[in-house]
Amino acid sequence: MKKPTKAVWSENPKQNSILAALPKADYERILPDLELVSLPLKWTMLESGDHVRFLYFPISGIVSLIYALEDGSSSEVALVGNEGMVGISIFMGGDSMPSSTEVQSTGKAYKLSRKVMKREFALGGKLQQYALLYTQALICQTSQTAVCNQHHLLDQQLCRWLLMSMDRLHSEDIVITQEMISNLLGVRRESVTQTIGQLQKDGLIEVRRGHIKVLDRHAMEARACECYEVVRKEYLRLLPPVPDADPAA
Template sequence: MTATCTLPVVSNHLLNYLPRLEYQWFIENCTPVELLFGETLNIADEAIKYVYFPVTGCISLLIEVVEKQSFAMGLIGNEGMLGATLALENSNAAMKSIVQSSGRALRMDAAKFNHRLESNPLVRKLILNYLYVVMQQLAQTGACNNAHEVKQRLARWLLMTQDRTHSDHLQLTHQLLAKMLGVRRSAVTIAAGYLQQQGIISYNRGQISILSRAGLEQSSCQCYFAAVNSYQKTSAIYK
């Protein structure tokens, strides 16, 4: 029997949608861990060992299109979780996942999480509803990568990162952003330079500061707002 404990204040929205008893079970059966910048959490087509519920920081979902070139298809922060595809009864990761911004998370063994999914239909339903949101995000990113300029995509990615880190100061190198967007580093340098000239961001040695949220939103494409609206509408399903 799991020992009782005083529940911490957890700002993971997905967990917060759970009924009190389920929320308590997850808190007591998760281990607090640090998410380290650049850390690989999952490899595509390899077994998922742990699921993660970010509290701070965020995780990127990457797919390789050619050797040594990848696109970031999704971003996970405290609105969701990494490993939700276990609800589809597939034990392997669909994409590579790396920590884009350092932070904290609650981690659970995949086997224990699977057992809870099997024994509690309500938890499975919640996770499947969240997966619907993720699928929309992936589809939106795929369309965005094909249709919009690097400047717009960079602005969108910075907005998504800020939403999940809740900070105006982001730890993002040009090299990492190039990997996220699937473009050459020089393309990111040009796009970031434009945003800096407009007074929207400042950049110094791998640190990006967002100076104007409104300016970043104006520079982004509609894909950012479409994803936000989708999440807000779908989150009503959780309640």
């Protein structure tokens, strides 16, 4: 995954890296079936156990994959932006997902029906190939997140999370509250407030109400644990490059 660069986003399916990488014939075959939808903040796209009817290809914004426990606590296990897709159970042989999906940062996505995706898989073309490679990358992210949450300091976890969010938003500005961060990371808000305060004091970020701006990416990369680089390199190895311009449809 590329580091963020300034880009002008449009409502174009090719703003999603998987759709952009498809051969012309494959892309044109599914284009009539792609439907643009908005991703409003905090929209729960799928609850755990829901029958998955659509595959979503984000072109902007971030969707969080969240696991909830019986006691009501929850934590984020993966982030999805315009590098990937939401709803992989459609082609993995299951009807539902064990996690819920919630919009963390507003954006837009193109959705594709279960029927069309299954047809494409039966053809065995590039969409099938990229979908399976993306699933491998996503498994890497969820596994690394589990290890990170167990073994690394909150300071390191927060730096990792901010860097991953920047990569998917293609911006140094992240619109999010400290309450949301505490829920996503599964930690106390007071701990998040203290950690964010220290990052701001050290000159890595600037904090405004509901906004965090990363001022020194290099310092943040140095401060984050190895989990960020492990996941970033795996995404770069497996997936087509993320679009950073406004490609022609």
